[in-house]
Amino acid sequence: MAMPVAHRPHADFHSHLHLTVERLCVERGGRMVLRDVSFALSGGETLIVTGRNGVGKSTLLRALAGLLPVLSGAVALEGANEAEISTQTHYLAHADGLKAALTVAENLEFWGAYLDAGHPAQRLSPAQALEAVGLSHAARASVAILSAGQKRRVALARLMVAHRPIWLLDEPMTALDAFSRERFARAMRDHCALGGIIVAATHEPLGVEEARELPLGART
Amino acid sequence: MSSELTSLFIRELRIARRIGGSGSMGVVFFLTLVTITPFAVGPDPDLLARIGPAMLWISALLASLLGLDRLFQADAEDGSLDLFHLSQTPLELAVLVKCAAHWVTAGLPLVVAAPVLGLMLQQDGAALLGVIASLLVGAPALTLIGSIGAAATVTVRRGGLLMALLVLPLTIPVLIFGVSAANAAAGGTVPFLSPFAILCAISLAALALCPFAAAAALRQL
Numbered sequence: 097m098a099m100p101v102a103h104r105p106h107a108d109f110h111s112h113l114h115l116t117v118e119r120l121c122v123e124r125g126g127r128m129v130l131r132d133v134s135f136a137l138s139g140g141e142t143l144i145v146t147g148r149n150g151v152g153k154s155t156l157l158r159a160l161a162g163l164l165p166v167l168s169g170a171v172a173l174e175g176a177n178e179a180e181i182s183t184q185t186h187y188l189a190h191a192d193g194l195k196a197a198l199t200v201a202e203n204l205e206f207w208g209a210y211l212d213a214g215h216p217a218q219r220l221s222p223a224q225a226l227e228a229v230g231l232s233h234a235a236r237a238s239v240a241i242l243s244a245g246q247k248r249r250v251a252l253a254r255l256m257v258a259h260r261p262i263w264l265l266d267e268p269m270t271a272l273d274a275f276s277r278e279r280f281a282r283a284m285r286d287h288c289a290l291g292g293i294i295v296a297a298t299h300e301p302l303g304v305e306e307a308r309e310l311p312l313g314a315r316t
Numbered sequence: 317m318s319s320e321l322t323s324l325f326i327r328e329l330r331i332a333r334r335i336g337g338s339g340s341m342g343v344v345f346f347l348t349l350v351t352i353t354p355f356a357v358g359p360d361p362d363l364l365a366r367i368g369p370a371m372l373w374i375s376a377l378l379a380s381l382l383g384l385d386r387l388f389q390a391d392a393e394d395g396s397l398d399l400f401h402l403s404q405t406p407l408e409l410a411v412l413v414k415c416a417a418h419w420v421t422a423g424l425p426l427v428v429a430a431p432v433l434g435l436m437l438q439q440d441g442a443a444l445l446g447v448i449a450s451l452l453v454g455a456p457a458l459t460l461i462g463s464i465g466a467a468a469t470v471t472v473r474r475g476g477l478l479m480a481l482l483v484l485p486l487t488i489p490v491l492i493f494g495v496s497a498a499n500a501a502a503g504g505t506v507p508f509l510s511p512f513a514i515l516c517a518i519s520l521a522a523l524a525l526c527p528f529a530a531a532a533a534l535r536q537l
Contacts, residue, residue, distance in 0.1 A: 161398075161401075182402050183404045185402055193394055193396045193399045197331045197334040197335050198334070202327070202330065205323070206323050206326075206327045207399065210399075212319075214404075
């Protein structure tokens with residue numbers, strides 16, 4: 097099995113990173129979806145958010161990304177040079193942000209430039225990122241003709257074309273085959289080795305050892 | 317910052333070119349509206365020459381609303397809008413760049429087509445120049461004002477009509493001064509420059525204010 101592109105620049109790049117969530121409450125549609133959620137993560141750590149459907153896993157990720165207003169509580173990021181959490185965060189959800197009219201490489205080039213958060217040494221070129229997800233042959237194909245699993249792999253490649261220390265992943269393994277899962281698990285381990293933080297909402301095993309778990313909705 | 321905006325602009329142009337339709341459909345709609353005017357008001361050349369600038373402006377206004385409802389909706393549906401929020405580039409600038417790209421692909425073809433269609437409405441040379449100049453300056457304001465409506469209706473299914481209802485009243489000042497500038501160029505009592513300068517001022521005000529309003533609406537999602 098060919099290893100993906102060697103991509104281990106300065107190890108421990110973000111080890112000083114701290115993500116602290118305190119008593120977070122989020123309301124959606126007039127209903128309190130998250131109540132008093134607290135956790136703290138340091139660089140290199142992975143948090144897996146579990147719970148049954150509708151318990152607020154996606155809401156938590158969107159609130160962390162700053163895409164949903166927070167009713168009360170605080171999300172704080174330390175050690176990223178005063179940068180706001182939203183500009184240091186990759187958010188991956190069901191909607192993959194890919195344009196069907198553009199080719200795979202064009203989509204990745206655009207997001208690479210647009211989501212650039214100023215870590216040039218850690219970013220991969222679109223070609224390298226596609227190699228890492230095993231899609232080199234599809235670079236010039238239109239996204240419209242890709243299968244669901246291939247689209248998901250392009251979306252995962254987006255996480256690598258612009259380096260951001262925090263990954264918020266909503267069901268990242270959806271539609272992936274076993275081989276792609278293993279490749280992505282390796283990418284996640286690499287990200288943690290660089291000192292990045294991963295928060296993933298998933299029902300499936302992520303393939304990351306030493307991941308902490310946050311069960312939502314367990315108290316009720 | 318500028319490389320982000322350039323890549324967004326190129327992306328928008330590529331999408332518009334590959335999907336097609338927005339520019340050419342607008343021009344065809346424009347042509348249809350101008351063509352049916354003589355059927356409605358009669359073929360009297362004097363009458364057509366008199367109402368020509370107004371008809372061209374109304375037609376261009378309606379044609380410029382075509383496709384504008386998709387300005388942010390497509391990005392909201394495929395998740396791109398969420399990612400725009402996460403960029404270091406302010407949402408206001410993204411709105412501005414998307415408006416600029418929309419103007420190049422959908423607004424500019426209308427300005428180019430206007431003199432040709434003006435010939436069908438008995439417009440002489442001076443009047444044609446007046447229509448081109450007023451549309452060139454005024455139509456960007458239509459796109460910018462329209463972006464507020466597009467942002468406000470981004471989650472509304474089939475929001476195109478609602479967007480038109482929201483936007484059309486706001487475009488009345490542009491219409492008034494656009495048409496009076498075009499009429500003044502065709503030979504009127506008013507000097508061309510006074511309505512034209514106000515039209516320029518409206519466009520500049522739209523340029524300064526509308527991206528903030530549209531971005532504020534997008535943040536409320």
